[in-house]
Amino acid sequence: MHQIVAAIDIGGTNTVIGIVDKEGNILSRASIPTTDYPNPKDLVEVVSKKILDLIAFCQLPTAGFVLAGVGIGAPNGNYFSGTIEFAPNLKWKGVIPLAKYFSDTLNVKAVLTNDANAAALGEMYFGGARGMKDFIFVTLGTGLGSGIVVDGKMVYGHDGFAGELGHIIVMQHGRQCGCGRKGCLEQYCSASGIVKTYFEILRSAGSESPKLIDSEKVDAKYIFEKAMGGDENAFYAFNYTGEVLGLALANSVAYTSPEAIFLFGGLAQAGELLFNPTVISFEKNLLNIYRDKIKILPSALPENDAPILGAASLIWNELAQHS
Amino acid sequence: MHQIVAAIDIGGTNTVIGIVDKEGNILSRASIPTTDYPNPKDLVEVVSKKILDLIAFCQLPTAGFVLAGVGIGAPNGNYFSGTIEFAPNLKWKGVIPLAKYFSDTLNVKAVLTNDANAAALGEMYFGGARGMKDFIFVTLGTGLGSGIVVDGKMVYGHDGFAGELGHIIVMQHGRQCGCGRKGCLEQYCSASGIVKTYFEILRSAGSESPKLIDSEKVDAKYIFEKAMGGDENAFYAFNYTGEVLGLALANSVAYTSPEAIFLFGGLAQAGELLFNPTVISFEKNLLNIYRDKIKILPSALPENDAPILGAASLIWNELAQHS
Numbered sequence: 050m051h052q053i054v055a056a057i058d059i060g061g062t063n064t065v066i067g068i069v070d071k072e073g074n075i076l077s078r079a080s081i082p083t084t085d086y087p088n089p090k091d092l093v094e095v096v097s098k099k100i101l102d103l104i105a106f107c108q109l110p111t112a113g114f115v116l117a118g119v120g121i122g123a124p125n126g127n128y129f130s131g132t133i134e135f136a137p138n139l140k141w142k143g144v145i146p147l148a149k150y151f152s153d154t155l156n157v158k159a160v161l162t163n164d165a166n167a168a169a170l171g172e173m174y175f176g177g178a179r180g181m182k183d184f185i186f187v188t189l190g191t192g193l194g195s196g197i198v199v200d201g202k203m204v205y206g207h208d209g210f211a212g213e214l215g216h217i218i219v220m221q222h223g224r225q226c227g228c229g230r231k232g233c234l235e236q237y238c239s240a241s242g243i244v245k246t247y248f249e250i251l252r253s254a255g256s257e258s259p260k261l262i263d264s265e266k267v268d269a270k271y272i273f274e275k276a277m278g279g280d281e282n283a284f285y286a287f288n289y290t291g292e293v294l295g296l297a298l299a300n301s302v303a304y305t306s307p308e309a310i311f312l313f314g315g316l317a318q319a320g321e322l323l324f325n326p327t328v329i330s331f332e333k334n335l336l337n338i339y340r341d342k343i344k345i346l347p348s349a350l351p352e353n354d355a356p357i358l359g360a361a362s363l364i365w366n367e368l369a370q371h372s
Numbered sequence: 373m374h375q376i377v378a379a380i381d382i383g384g385t386n387t388v389i390g391i392v393d394k395e396g397n398i399l400s401r402a403s404i405p406t407t408d409y410p411n412p413k414d415l416v417e418v419v420s421k422k423i424l425d426l427i428a429f430c431q432l433p434t435a436g437f438v439l440a441g442v443g444i445g446a447p448n449g450n451y452f453s454g455t456i457e458f459a460p461n462l463k464w465k466g467v468i469p470l471a472k473y474f475s476d477t478l479n480v481k482a483v484l485t486n487d488a489n490a491a492a493l494g495e496m497y498f499g500g501a502r503g504m505k506d507f508i509f510v511t512l513g514t515g516l517g518s519g520i521v522v523d524g525k526m527v528y529g530h531d532g533f534a535g536e537l538g539h540i541i542v543m544q545h546g547r548q549c550g551c552g553r554k555g556c557l558e559q560y561c562s563a564s565g566i567v568k569t570y571f572e573i574l575r576s577a578g579s580e581s582p583k584l585i586d587s588e589k590v591d592a593k594y595i596f597e598k599a600m601g602g603d604e605n606a607f608y609a610f611n612y613t614g615e616v617l618g619l620a621l622a623n624s625v626a627y628t629s630p631e632a633i634f635l636f637g638g639l640a641q642a643g644e645l646l647f648n649p650t651v652i653s654f655e656k657n658l659l660n661i662y663r664d665k666i667k668i669l670p671s672a673l674p675e676n677d678a679p680i681l682g683a684a685s686l687i688w689n690e691l692a693q694h695s
Contacts, residue, residue: 134661183530197627199527199534206522206629207506208665216659217623228659300540304520304627306529336539336551338457342531 051114053107054364055100055155058164058356059083059123059147061138066096068103069361073175075354076107089133089141093150100155118158119151120363122167122356129209131161137227160363164188164356166203166212168348169196170366171359172311177349183307185298186348187214189316189323193235193242199305203366215239219297238294240269240315247272247286254282273319287319288326295330302339313348313355320347374437376430377687378423378478381487381679382406382446382470384461389419391426392684396498398677399430412456412464416473423478441481442474443686445490445679452532454484460550483686487511487679489526489535491671492519493689494682495634500672506630508621509671510537512639512646516558516565522628526689538562542620561617563592563638570595570609577605596642610642611649618653625662636671636678643670 053076058065060083067078079099086092104116125136131148133141151159162170169186172178178186182201188194193215197204204211215235216228223232224245236242244267251262275283298310316323328345335343350358376399381388383406390401402422409415427439448459454471456464474482485493492509495501501509505524511517516538520527527534538558539551546555547568559565567590574585598606621633639646651668658666673681 183534199522199529200525202523204522204628207631208629208662210661211506211522211627211629213626213629213659213661217626218619218657221619230657230659296541296544301627303536303540304534304624305527306531306534306536308530334541334553336536336553338533338536339531 051109052117052368053104053109053114054117054361055103055119056357056360056364057096057119057121057151058167058360059121059126059133059139060356061124064092064096065356066099066103067357067361068100068107069357071365073358073361075357076109077103078357079103084140087140089145089147090150093147093154097151097154116155116157117368118160118364119148119155120167120360121147121151121159121161122164122360122363123147123161124164126161126163126166127209128160128162128166128203128205131159133161158364158367160367162203162205162209162363163194164359165194166196166205167359167363168194168313168350168355169198169212169311169359170203170362171350171355172313172348173198174362174365175350175358176355177311177346178309181308183305185214185301185305185307185310187298187310187312189239189312189314191240193239197305198307202370204305214297214301217297217300219293234293234297238290238297238316243269243272243286243290243316246289247283250282250285250289269316269319273322276319276322284322287322290316291323291326291328292330294323295327295332296334298327298345299331299334299336299339302335302343306339307343309344309346311346311348313350314352317347318352374432375440375691376427376432376437377440377684378426378442379680379683379687380419380442380444380474381490381683382444382449382456382462383487383679384447387415387419388679389422389426390680390684391423391430392680394688396681396684398680399432400426401680402426407463410463412468412470413473416470416477420474420477439478439480440691441483441687442471442478443490443683444470444474444482444484445487445683445686446470446484447487449484449486449489450532451483451485451489451526451528454482456484481687481690483690485526485528485532485686486517487682488517489519489528490682490686491517491636491673491678492521492535492634492682493526493685494673494678495636495671496521497685497688498673498681500634500669501632504631506628508537508624508628508630508633510621510633510635512562512635512637514563516562520628521630525693527628537620537624540620540623542616557616557620561613561620561639566592566595566609566613566639569612570606573605573608573612592639592642596645599642599645607645610645613639614646614649614651615653617646618650618655619657621650621668622654622657622659622662625658625666629662630666632667632669634669634671636673637675640670641675
């Protein structure tokens with residue numbers, strides 16, 4: 050019997066749906082605007098129909114396959130309860146039992162976790178962490194998300210909310226974070242963090258007044274292109290980001306002593322510009338027993354496929370753990 | 373068949389040996405000076421004989437019990453390899469395969485890990501963490517040791533050296549640490565750390581010159597007694613220690629989201645003087661999703677029994693995991 054899973058990534062703007070087999074092939078996919086559905090039950094209904102359409106589209110032998118489950122990655126997703134809880138980037142307020150809605154509608158197992166945890170599992174099943182039992186996965190997007198795997202298992206913690214490295218405080222009295230506190234890692238090491246760093250550098254350098262550049266135009270990609278073009282301030286913004294990230298990752302090693310740390314997301318695509326200063330700071334700040342043996346690697350998941358492969362891995366992982 | 377284990381705690385000064393049953397009763401115990409044995413094999417021979425003597429002393433029914441194994445807690449102990457590796461506080465240099473020496477000599481299973489990991493398991497089997505699956509255990513002794521339990525299992529990491537919270541860098545360019553780096557947590561939150569803090573406070577307060585007090589006399593206990601007697605500088609030293617510890621523990625929660633954090637060791641015995649500022653700083657620095665639900669608790673293990681109960685737990689844990 051050929052098993053397939055339906056993978057769903059709930060984003061603030063779009064919800065992406067994919068049908069994925071055990072080898073990580075995405076057999077078909079679709080996308081709908083999350084914002085069109087102020088009532089989550091309406092989204093579940095539309096997505097469930099879409100899943101059945103997509104499966105039909107795959108032209109699998111009708112008698113030869115089974116839908117093993119629905120895997121869902123979502124912001125503020127809680128693995129234990131299968132709920133999305135108070136997600137600031139979604140219109141849905143409060144606690145939404147999304148996994149239950151899907152399992153009720155489609156009559157299959159539905160597993161939900163936060164998007165970074167899902168992507169970490171994707172890395173383990175279909176990316177660079179294949180065969181690894183201990184690693185940390187970090188997404189450097191608008192914010193900083195993370196998933197920690199220990200002894201082959203995702204760390205969920207007592208309440209399902211483990212692995213929030215974006216909110217470790219790395220600078221006391223540092224930059225204001227959206228979480229209400231100051232100095233969180235994601236205020237420095239993320240696409241939005243590096244923009245703040247770049248403007249700080251411009252202000253203190255005085256060589257190019259921030260007023261002279263169109264601040265609307267400045268994003269991580271702009272700073273990347275500037276740095277590649279030889280702009281020292283942009284280059285230094287990446288250096289500083291790597292320095293802060295390297296120290297935070299070195300401290301992270303003292304918790305779970307991973308084999309590797311994977312960096313994923315827009316900012317990680319800056320390549321050496323980010324990885325070089327990160328690795329230098331990482332090794333410099335590591336306790337001697339950990340030095341020269343922990344790899345900092347770019348994620349091996351394709352940027353666009355990662356949310357789907359991650360959500361799919363939730364089900365493959367569930368089946369593997371209970372087989 | 374009644375099972376018992378031999379528990380060994382290798383310390384820089386003394387090696388303590390105990391015979392422990394499954395309920396955590398220490399049936400008999402002994403101690404020998406570690407420093408008398410520059411060759412670890414000699415210590416193993418003497419300790420092995422002592423174990424047989426202690427078992428005889430317990431007057432167990434000869435046909436009715438079995439020695440299930442030898443559990444060993446040791447500085448720089450590596451669970452995976454059963455070795456003590458480059459322990460700065462022991463005379464034995466290099467890598468010592470102590471678990472193998474014991475299993476060869478006594479012909480039973482021998483399991484070794486570092487002393488803080490062992491004590492954390494002791495807390496799980498015989499202390500306040502009974503029934504908990506996710507917790508962090510912190511020893512505040514001369515240094516700061518720790519053990520992290522996730523989903524009911526000790527976190528060892530890829531290399532067996534996970535859980536070195538004493539060496540997370542909490543102050544960049546901070547106090548010089550014995551590990552060669554600066555600003556490690558144990559330079560602030562430990563019996564030796566609070567002495568440094570106290571002298572810093574005296575120097576900056578100027579109210580009582582450090583020169584006027586016999587600096588040899590000042591240890592954590594001295595500062596505790598001063599604080600209990602109303603000395604503001606000593607009181608502030610505890611406050612500062614708690615502030616730094618509370619922030620570090622709040623950051624730790626973002627990794628493994630534990631149900632509770634246990635504080636053990638000399639400094640933890642200062643009670644409210646340390647716990648009050650620690651809890652205030654902890655809650656203030658926690659990400660909102662974690663607030664008001666994670667307990668910071670004193671260890672429920674008796675100070676003198678903890679190393680033995682911890683080492684014994686290594687074997688009970690091994691049997692539980694593989695049963």
